[in-house]
Amino acid sequence: DTGVSQDPRHKITKRGQNVTFRCDPISEHNRLYWYRQTLGQGPEFLTYFQNEAQLEKSRLLSDRFSAERPKGSFSTLEIQRTEQGDSAMYLCASSLVGANLQETQYFGPGTRLLVL
Amino acid sequence: RKEVEQDPGPFNVPEGATVAFNCTYSNSASQSFFWYRQDCRKEPKLLMSVYSSGNEDGRFTAQLNRASQYISLLIRDSKLSDSATYLCVVRASGNTGKLIFGQGTTLQVKP
Numbered sequence: 001d002t003g004v005s006q007d008p009r010h011k012i013t014k015r016g017q018n019v020t021f022r023c024d025p026i027s028e029h030n031r032l033y034w035y036r037q038t039l040g041q042g043p044e045f046l047t048y049f050q051n052e053a054q055l056e057k058s059r060l061l062s063d064r065f066s067a068e069r070p071k072g073s074f075s076t077l078e079i080q081r082t083e084q085g086d087s088a089m090y091l092c093a094s095s096l097v098g099a100n101l102q103e104t105q106y107f108g109p110g111t112r113l114l115v116l
Numbered sequence: 117r118k119e120v121e122q123d124p125g126p127f128n129v130p131e132g133a134t135v136a137f138n139c140t141y142s143n144s145a146s147q148s149f150f151w152y153r154q155d156c157r158k159e160p161k162l163l164m165s166v167y168s169s170g171n172e173d174g175r176f177t178a179q180l181n182r183a184s185q186y187i188s189l190l191i192r193d194s195k196l197s198d199s200a201t202y203l204c205v206v207r208a209s210g211n212t213g214k215l216i217f218g219q220g221t222t223l224q225v226k227p
């Protein structure tokens with residue numbers, strides 16, 4: 001499978017615990033995005049990387065959230081001290097941006113988080 | 117006001133019907149526009165980009181009106197398999213790849 005993969009697909013945790021999600025982008029894609037989607041809403045942007053550089057972070061990304069892409073390939077998203085409001089689908093997308101800045105984002109299957 | 121607004125529906129139509137979805141966006145500097153399709157509990161998938169001159173892909177036609185900041189998607193001859201949520205998407209202005217999604221419009225095609 002050469003698409004975007006995410007792990008785990010589902011996570012149930014208790015409030016106050018830390019969780020970490022992983023995203024493996026399509027090979028050779030230089031941009032990697034994280035979005036969050038709650039029921040009945042469209043995805044909301046959280047952050048993105050170009051290679052290993054984190055270029056933009058949303059106001060939604062509180063200090064409990066941290067994302068990394070250490071070698072410009074896979075990325076991790078960590079949520080510390082989870083809250084019930086963090087329950088959502090966390091989507092990863094990747095793209096290959098060329099010199100003309102055109103890109104198509106391809107989404108992974110998501111990690112569904114439930115905080116009890 | 118949301119940056120991208122859509123009527124959430126649901127739109128319930130019979131097979132073979134023509135259905136149209138509309139979307140408005142607030143940032144006049146936006147440059148790129150898309151429709152994504154999302155099946156229940158699945159990831160969004162690009163349906164089509166939207167160009168200023170309008171574009172068609174089989175039974176799907178997308179149009180953009182920059183003056184009114186309005187995007188539309190027309191589906192002709194609806195199939196049962198078209199049942200899904202259709203997300204109107206705008207790339208944020210400036211040197212960013214950030215996508216801004218509408219709430220989505222749910223379509224249910226019935227036999």
